[in-house]
Amino acid sequence: MRPQSVRARESVLTATCALLAEGGLPAATVDAISARSGVSKATIYKHWPSRTAVAAEAFGIRMAGAVPLPDTGSAVGDFTEQVRLVSEFYASPAGGTFAQLLAACVTDPAGAPYFREFFLTGRREAVAVLWRRAVERGEVREEVDVDTATDLLFGPLVFRLVSGHAPLGLGEAESIAEAALRGLLVR
Numbered sequence: 001m002r003p004q005s006v007r008a009r010e011s012v013l014t015a016t017c018a019l020l021a022e023g024g025l026p027a028a029t030v031d032a033i034s035a036r037s038g039v040s041k042a043t044i045y046k047h048w049p050s051r052t053a054v055a056a057e058a059f060g061i062r063m064a065g066a067v068p069l070p071d072t073g074s075a076v077g078d079f080t081e082q083v084r085l086v087s088e089f090y091a092s093p094a095g096g097t098f099a100q101l102l103a104a105c106v107t108d109p110a111g112a113p114y115f116r117e118f119f120l121t122g123r124r125e126a127v128a129v130l131w132r133r134a135v136e137r138g139e140v141r142e143e144v145d146v147d148t149a150t151d152l153l154f155g156p157l158v159f160r161l162v163s164g165h166a167p168l169g170l171g172e173a174e175s176i177a178e179a180a181l182r183g184l185l186v187r
Contacts, residue, residue, distance in 0.1 A: 005047075011037040012044055016058035024093075025100035028055045052104045052111025059101060060118025063094060069126050075134035080177040082130060083153055087173035090161040095168075099161050124150055152180045 015036035019028040030051045034041045048054040067089050070081035089095055101119070105112035127150045134140040140149070156176045160166050 008037075008039045008043055009047055012039050012047070012054060013058045013061060015039075016054055017062045020055060020059055020062070020097050021093075024097045025052075025055055025104060028058075030054075048114070049110035050108050052101065052108040053114040056101055056105070056111055056115035057118045059097060060115075060122065063089075063098075063119060064122055066094065067123070067126075069129060071133075075130075075137065075139035076177075076181055078130045078133065079153060079181055080174060082127065083157065083177040083180075084170055084173045086154055087157050087168045087170065087176075090157055091168040095161055102158070102162065127154070149180075153177065156180075 012033055015033050016028050019032055019036060028051060030041050030044055033039075033051070033054065034044060037044075044054060048057070067082070067085045070078050070085070072078050072081060090098065098119075101115055105115045124147070128146045131140065131146040131149055135142045153176070157168065157173070160168050160172070166172065
């Protein structure tokens with residue numbers, strides 16, 4: 001990529017991050033991104049197929065380190081803490097932007113791969129680190145696929161965020177982690 005293209009991409013991503021922080025996805029229109037970044041709309045569309053795509057990439061870059069990976073020394077401790085941290089993230093203004101992007105991906109098939117690549121993949125890879133640690137310590141059933149475990153632990157948080165049917169507090173996060181880790185059936 002030419003240096004001018006690199007600078008234009010960086011300007012667009014920086015402007016988009018600022019707009020998302022100020023007003024979520026509704027604020028990050030291509031017109032607003034162009035005005036804030038000084039990059040033409042044609043150049044923006046040359047690099048991204050839609051505003052959802054540019055917003056998803058910018059959001060993913062901004063949020064890459066937003067939820068640190070715990071290392072408590074135990075699977076129960078690590079996963080409970082990670083569910084708490086993700087719940088706090090979803091309850092924050094950034095969580096609202098996450099929900100907006102998630103919803104936008106339903107109607108923007110060109111933007112959805114950007115959301116998966118720049119946000120979800122990194123988060124799922126981080127949980128996979130926790131899962132591998134737990135497998136190495138013999139604390140979890142290694143025959144359980146990491147994607148299944150991730151969905152069981154964090155899917156309820158996404159559902160609560162999107163539906164609003166229940167809160168995303170610390171107590172609720174601990175209850176979700178407990179149910180996912182210990183199971184629902186009487187042993």
